[in-house]
Amino acid sequence: MSKRDYYEVLGINQGASxxxxxxxxxxxxVEHHPDKNPDDPQAEERFKEVGEAYEILSNEEKRAAYxxxxxxxxxxxxxxxxxxFDLFREVFGGSGGGGGGGxxxxxxxGGGGARSxxxxxxxxxxxxxxxxxxxxxxxxxxxxxxxQLELEKAVACEKCxxxxxxxxxxxxxxxxxxxxxxxxxxxxxxxxxQTCPDCRGSGKIIENPCSQCRGEGRxxxxxxxxxxxxxxxxxxxxxxxxxxxxxxxxxxxNGDLYVVVHIKEHDIFExxxxxLFCEVPIPFIVATLGxxxxxxxxxxxxxxxxxxxxxxATVFRLRERGIQFLNSTRKGDLMVxxxxxxxxxxxxxxxxxxxxxxxxxGVKNSPMHEGFFQKAKRFFT
Numbered sequence: 001m002s003k004r005d006y007y008e009v010l011g012i013n014q015g016a017s018x019x020x021x022x023x024x025x026x027x028x029x030v031e032h033h034p035d036k037n038p039d040d041p042q043a044e045e046r047f048k049e050v051g052e053a054y055e056i057l058s059n060e061e062k063r064a065a066y067x068x069x070x071x072x073x074x075x076x077x078x079x080x081x082x083x084x085f086d087l088f089r090e091v092f093g094g095s096g097g098g099g100g101g102g103x104x105x106x107x108x109x110g111g112g113g114a115r116s117x118x119x120x121x122x123x124x125x126x127x128x129x130x131x132x133x134x135x136x137x138x139x140x141x142x143x144x145x146x147x148q149l150e151l152e153k154a155v156a157c158e159k160c161x162x163x164x165x166x167x168x169x170x171x172x173x174x175x176x177x178x179x180x181x182x183x184x185x186x187x188x189x190x191x192x193x194q195t196c197p198d199c200r201g202s203g204k205i206i207e208n209p210c211s212q213c214r215g216e217g218r219x220x221x222x223x224x225x226x227x228x229x230x231x232x233x234x235x236x237x238x239x240x241x242x243x244x245x246x247x248x249x250x251x252x253x254n255g256d257l258y259v260v261v262h263i264k265e266h267d268i269f270e271x272x273x274x275x276l277f278c279e280v281p282i283p284f285i286v287a288t289l290g291x292x293x294x295x296x297x298x299x300x301x302x303x304x305x306x307x308x309x310x311x312x313a314t315v316f317r318l319r320e321r322g323i324q325f326l327n328s329t330r331k332g333d334l335m336v337x338x339x340x341x342x343x344x345x346x347x348x349x350x351x352x353x354x355x356x357x358x359x360x361x362g363v364k365n366s367p368m369h370e371g372f373f374q375k376a377k378r379f380f381t
Contacts, residue, residue: 003071003236003238003260004049006052006053006056006057006066007053007057009028009049009050009052009053010024010025010028010050010053010054010057011024011028012024014067016057018058021054021057021058022054022058022091025050025051025053025054025058025091026091026092028050029047029050029051029054029088029091032046032047032050033047033088034047047084047088048084048129050084051084051087051088052084054087054091055087056074062074071260074131083126083128083129083255085126089194089195125201125202125248125249125250125251125252125253126248126252126253126254126255127154127218127245127246127247127248127249127252127253127254127255128154128245128246128255129245129246129255129256129257129258130151130153130244130245130246130255130256130257130258131257131258131259131260132149132151132257132258132259132260133259133260133262134147134149134227134229134259134260134261134262135262135263135264136229136233136261136262136263136264137263137264137266138263138264138266138269138271138298139298140229141229141232141233141234141235141261141263141323142231142232142298142323142324143231143298143299143324144228144229144230144231144232144233145228145229146226146227146228146229147226147227147229148224148225148226148227149224149225149226149227149257149259150222150223150224151222151223151225152220152221152222152223153220153221153223153245153246153247154216154218154219154220154221154246154247155218155219155220155221155223155246155247156217156218156247156251157210157212157213157216157217157218157219158212159210159211159212159213160210160212160213160217161251162217162218162247162248162250162251163210163217163250163251164206164209164210164213164215164216164217164249164250164251165206165207165208165209165210165215166208166209166210166211171204171205171206171207172204172205172207173203173204173205174196174198174199174202174203174204174205175198175205176196176197176198176199177196177198177199177203179203179204180196180203181195181196181199181201181202181203182194182195182196182201183195183196183197200249202249202250215250216249216250217247217248217249217250217251217252218246218247218248218249223244225241225244225257227239227241227259229261230326230327231324231326232274232323232324232325232326232328233261233326234261234263234273235261235262235263235271236260236261236262237260237261238258238259238260238261239258239259239261240256240257240258240259241256241257241258241259242256243255243256244256244257245257268296269298271323273323273332274322274323274324274325274331274332275322275323275332275333275334275335276298276321276322276323276332276333276334276335277334277335277337278295278296278334278335278336278337279336279337279338279339280293280295280336280337280338280339281338281339281340281341282306282310282338282339282340282341283340283341284340284341284342284343286306286310287306287309287310287311287312287338287340288308288309289308290305290306290307290308290309290310291305291306292304292305292306293305293306293338295318295336297318297321297334298321298323299321302318302321302334304316304318304336306338310338310340311340312338312339312340313337313338313339314337314338315335315336315337315338316335316336316337316338317333317334317335317336318333318334318335318336319333320332320333321333321334322334
């Protein structure tokens, strides 16, 4: 679910020129266009990914920011992205789907079975997809939660029910395109089919536009969306909320909302995949004599037995006390590394007692110390 590197998406290296980026986009966009892959349900997602990569890398400022900070450079809540089909039309200079003429007949085979994505003739005025960056605590990510998201976006106009037309008024065929939604212009030896600039591809002109949305069929509003976060979600994961993007133009379908998850650093635990790691201090007396140690977990407290003679940095594993695997009841483990505390303030009597104790045990009771200096002696001789 994490985002792929934009250079990897387009199949280019980081030093690629602008012409190489555009060439790579044209190739990838045609390859993954949904009209080219009518039986592949994942084609549209790949097509959107290619468009997103090109949108960033083709802009010098955005590319520089991406090269420095990666995907985090564009982590603003509710950030818009261009409609990938509009971007496709801009780059190729024509309609973005089958059924069109000119160069697109060559790309898509004359539109025999392709779906029309122009706005005229069964128009698809789909709204833009949106991105929202959501910050979660480790506890929320581990156990799952429900969040209410707030973002400004285009929603269907209530006054005209998204039609863009005032109540009771109708629409007429566009004079510029004759109601087709597309116009053909000549460029040298080539004819290029483009979206009509007057009706924006709808093929119709509204006689009496809605006063609230001015004929758009949508208005900007603060929207609240409830989103369920599954237990075990990882940092950088992307959740698709279908239909919660922007409303379409004049009754077109809604775009999707993509929620990117960011997990805050925890004061105690570090996460690696589905395992948790933490460091716990223990008194040197407990490390020496042994005992029981109470430790924190994400779901409460637990106890571990400390054997006598436990050395510093010893790791204890608590099974099934880590993070739950996505779509599973299985959990990772909690790894506890003990850090032996050494007293820093001793009075005279304590120092004398400790020295007496040290003299009484000798080197034989310090196997790590003895082993190290035996090796060191051989090294220097």
